[in-house]
Amino acid sequence: MKWLCSVFISLREDSFAAAWFDETEGFSFWSISRGLVDKGELLRLGFHDLCYHLSMLGKHFILQVAVTNIADWHCVVQHEKLLAQVFLERTYASWYELFPLDDSERKHRGLQPIVIDLL
Numbered sequence: 710m711k712w713l714c715s716v717f718i719s720l721r722e723d724s725f726a727a728a729w730f731d732e733t734e735g736f737s738f739w740s741i742s743r744g745l746v747d748k749g750e751l752l753r754l755g756f757h758d759l760c761y762h763l764s765m766l767g768k769h770f771i772l773q774v775a776v777t778n779i780a781d782w783h784c785v786v787q788h789e790k791l792l793a794q795v796f797l798e799r800t801y802a803s804w805y806e807l808f809p810l811d812d813s814e815r816k817h818r819g820l821q822p823i824v825i826d827l828l
Contacts, residue, residue, distance in 0.1 A: 714769040714802070716759070717810075717823050719777045720748060720784060725755025728823045731766070736823065749788040753795055760799035772802035775810050777823075782809035 716729045726740040741758050743751055763772075776782040785792065785807055796805050814820060 711767055711769045713771045713773065714763065715773040715775065716763075717775045717777055717820075718755070718759075718781070720751055720755070720781045723751070725751055725759070727755075727759050729763075748784045749791060752784055752788050753791050756792060756795045757799060760795070760801040764799070764801050769802050771804045771806065774805065774807045775814075776807065777810055777815065779809060 714729060716727050719726045721740075723745050724740050724742040726738070728736060728738045731737045739759065739762060741755060743754050746754070760772075763769075776785055792807075796802075810820070
């Protein structure tokens with residue numbers, strides 16, 4: 710079992726997008742479109758499908774999720790119980806850590822390729 714997977718996420722109008730660094734493939738980008746649903750449902754379905762996709766690549770002990778913009782972070786906080794249910798059902802990782810990126814992190818040159826592609 711691998712120790713840590715760090716994922717960056719972003720919510721769009723009708724899709725959930727994620728990026729992470731894969732040891733063999735480099736940066737990997739993934740998204741899923743769910744049509745016009747409310748943000749909470751998009752977040753729930755997006756995390757459900759993301760965890761399913763990541764589990765095919767191998768399980769990790771910790772899943773760190775960096776939320777790329779503050780509006781999406783507010784959505785995560787607002788739907789905290791819904792996400793907890795998804796994480797309990799999916800059992801992709803043993804520990805989940807979600808946090809927002811601040812302005813300086815979003816502007817960091819090392820994260821720019823990820824943040825730009827997710828927005």
